[in-house]
Amino acid sequence: MASSKKEEKAKSAKAAAIEKMKNKDFKAARKFAAQAQKLCPNLDENDDVVRIIHVCDVHCSDDAQKVFEGERDWYKIIDVDPTADMDSIKKQCQKLTLVLHPDKNKFPGAAEAFQLICEARAVLMDYEKRSFYDSKCRANALAKNSRFPNKQKESEFNDFEKGRAKSNFNDGQIWAVYDTLDSMPRFYALINKVVVRDFKMDITWLEPCVPDNEEEKKWLNRGLPASCGKFRHGCNEIIEDHAIFSHLLSWNKIINYEIFPKKEETWALFKNWDIEWYRDEERHNNKEYDFEIVEILLDYCSDFGAPVVYLSKMKGYVSIFSRKHEEGTKLSKVVTVKERLRFSHKVPSLKNEGENGDQRFFELDPAALPPNLTTKDV
Numbered sequence: 001m002a003s004s005k006k007e008e009k010a011k012s013a014k015a016a017a018i019e020k021m022k023n024k025d026f027k028a029a030r031k032f033a034a035q036a037q038k039l040c041p042n043l044d045e046n047d048d049v050v051r052i053i054h055v056c057d058v059h060c061s062d063d064a065q066k067v068f069e070g071e072r073d074w075y076k077i078i079d080v081d082p083t084a085d086m087d088s089i090k091k092q093c094q095k096l097t098l099v100l101h102p103d104k105n106k107f108p109g110a111a112e113a114f115q116l117i118c119e120a121r122a123v124l125m126d127y128e129k130r131s132f133y134d135s136k137c138r139a140n141a142l143a144k145n146s147r148f149p150n151k152q153k154e155s156e157f158n159d160f161e162k163g164r165a166k167s168n169f170n171d172g173q174i175w176a177v178y179d180t181l182d183s184m185p186r187f188y189a190l191i192n193k194v195v196v197r198d199f200k201m202d203i204t205w206l207e208p209c210v211p212d213n214e215e216e217k218k219w220l221n222r223g224l225p226a227s228c229g230k231f232r233h234g235c236n237e238i239i240e241d242h243a244i245f246s247h248l249l250s251w252n253k254i255i256n257y258e259i260f261p262k263k264e265e266t267w268a269l270f271k272n273w274d275i276e277w278y279r280d281e282e283r284h285n286n287k288e289y290d291f292e293i294v295e296i297l298l299d300y301c302s303d304f305g306a307p308v309v310y311l312s313k314m315k316g317y318v319s320i321f322s323r324k325h326e327e328g329t330k331l332s333k334v335v336t337v338k339e340r341l342r343f344s345h346k347v348p349s350l351k352n353e354g355e356n357g358d359q360r361f362f363e364l365d366p367a368a369l370p371p372n373l374t375t376k377d378v
Helices: 002-022 026-039 048-063 074-078 086-100 110-124 127-144 160-164 214-221 275-279 281-286 337-342
Strands: 174-178 185-196 200-208 229-239 245-248 257-259 266-270 291-296 306-313 320-323 332-335 343-346 349-352 361-364
Touching: 002 026, 002 048, 026 048, 048 074, 048 086, 048 110, 074 086, 074 110, 086 110, 110 127, 127 200, 127 214, 127 229, 160 245, 185 229, 185 245, 185 257, 185 343, 214 275, 266 306, 275 337, 332 337, 337 343
Parallel strands: none
Antiparallel strands: 174 185, 174 245, 185 200, 200 229, 229 257, 266 291, 266 343, 291 306, 306 320, 306 332, 320 361, 349 361
C-alpha cells in the first residue's frame, strides 16, 4: 500500500512538472521532477521522469546568467567543465542528443533543448570555433577581474612601471596581458587603435594557431597555457583597464604572428614539464605549477628550439637572478621544438654586468614572477 501511495505521488509530481514545462517554468518543473524521481528512485535512462529532468536541466542552464551579454554558456548547457577534452564533450553531446531527440522525447521544451545541444556541439566540437569562443570568454573574464596581486610588487632597483606607461601604447603593437590562470603575462593583445590615450584601447586578442601535433591540440583543448608559438586573430574588444597589461612584445609576422623567445630574454619554464599534463586531472584542477627561470642564449629556431641557461635567485633579494653554477659549471640545456610548450611566459628583465664584465645578473619584473619565486632568499 505504501508503495502504491508513493507511485501516486510520483505520478502527481510528474504531471505537475509537465504543466510547469508547458508554461516554460523549467526551474519549477525540475523541482517536481526531482520529487518524482526521489519517490521512485529505481529509474533507468528511458524513464519519462529522467527525460523531463534532462529537458529542464538544459533550459535552466540556458536561462542562467550568460557568460557575457548575448553569449550562451555552451559548457554549462551540456554540463561539462570548460577544460573538458574533445572526447568528453563528444560523449556528453551524444548522451544528451539521444535522450532529447524529438522522436524519443515529446515533452514540452524537448525540441528546443535538443537544438541547444546541437548548437553547443557545433561550437565545442570544432577546434577553430571553440578557440574563438574561449577567447571571448577569457576576454570577458579579464574585464571582470580588476585584481592583479602580483602587479603591486615593487622592483628593487629599476622601475618596470615606466615600460608599461600609458604613453608607450601605440597602434600595431602587441602587448602581453596578465592571464586568468595565475596572473602571469600569457595572453597577447594586438593594439588596433589607441582610442583614448588615458586609457581606452581597441584590441584584438591573439589565439594559438591550430597545431599539427595531436598532443599539442589536446594540451590546448584542456585550457593549458601556450605563450610561445604562432598566433592568429581572436575576438575584438575595447579595453579600458590599463592594469591588465604587462609588457610590450617583439614578434614576427609572415602569415601568422610568431612569438618566440629571443636572445638575452628571460623566461619562466614549467618545472618537470610533460606534454601529457593534460591527462592529469588533479594537476589541472588545482592549477598549481612550479617554475624555473632561464636566460635565452640564442633566438628560438623552428629546427631545434632554443638553448637556455638556468638562473637562480641571489641571496637577500626577491627579483635579482644570476646564472646558476654547480661545481663551477653553468647549467644549461636546449629546450627543443617538441618542448615548446614548456615555456610558460616571458619575464621582463634588465641586465646588469659585474665589475669585470663576466658576472651578469638580471633584475626581473616582480609582477611577472611566478608565486613560488617571490620570496626573499636569505
